[in-house]
Amino acid sequence: xxxxxxxxxxxxxxxxxxxxxxxxxxxxxxxxxxxxxxxxxxxxxxxxxxxxxxxxxxxxxxxxxxxxxxxxxxxxxxxxxxxxxxxxxxxxxxxxxxxxxxxxxxxxxxxxxxxxxxxxxxxxxxxxxxxxxxxxxxxxxxxxxxxxxxxxxxxx
Numbered sequence: 001x002x003x004x005x006x007x008x009x010x011x012x013x014x015x016x017x018x019x020x021x022x023x024x025x026x027x028x029x030x031x032x033x034x035x036x037x038x039x040x041x042x043x044x045x046x047x048x049x050x051x052x053x054x055x056x057x058x059x060x061x062x063x064x065x066x067x068x069x070x071x072x073x074x075x076x077x078x079x080x081x082x083x084x085x086x087x088x089x090x091x092x093x094x095x096x097x098x099x100x101x102x103x104x105x106x107x108x109x110x111x112x113x114x115x116x117x118x119x120x121x122x123x124x125x126x127x128x129x130x131x132x133x134x135x136x137x138x139x140x141x142x143x144x145x146x147x148x149x150x151x152x153x154x155x156x
Contacts, residue, residue: 001041001119002037002042002043009069010043014034016045018031018035018045018063018065019064023056023059028052034098035065043080043114044112045114046098046111047112048106054110063080064077065078065080066122070141074121075121076120076122079119081117140154
């Protein structure tokens with residue numbers, strides 16, 4: 001279900017936005033800098049400091065994670081169900097992965113494994129133009145984000 005293209009984007013971005021539902025039904029959105037593709041059907045992220053998100057997932061394990069490249073304006077919306085991992089035996093290889101592969105030094109309280117049930121492509125309206133070129137869109141957004149003043153920059 002999780003393709004090589006999806007994995008490459010998640011690996012490059014390393015930042016996902018995790019949506020959960022609060023007890024009163026309102027949304028909770030939390031940026032996570034530890035989102036990784038764990039295997040072909042799961043995403044994983046580390047709980048470093050996410051008390052509300054974790055509380056929500058304990059009571060309502062449905063989630064959505066959005067990972068989008070801000071320059072190409074493309075990404076994915078991953079929907080699934082979470083399982084919180086706190087057991088030391090299961091958590092240890094995950095902790096080792098974050099320490100050795102991601103060089104994370106923050107204390108990790110738990111890990112959240114998301115069984116991905118559906119994936120949707122997310123693209124900017126810039127791609128509605130049939131002549132849209134990803135490289136050109138990328139260059140426009142680089143100019144937009146790096147401009148000292150927006151006066152003389154074409155709006156992306």
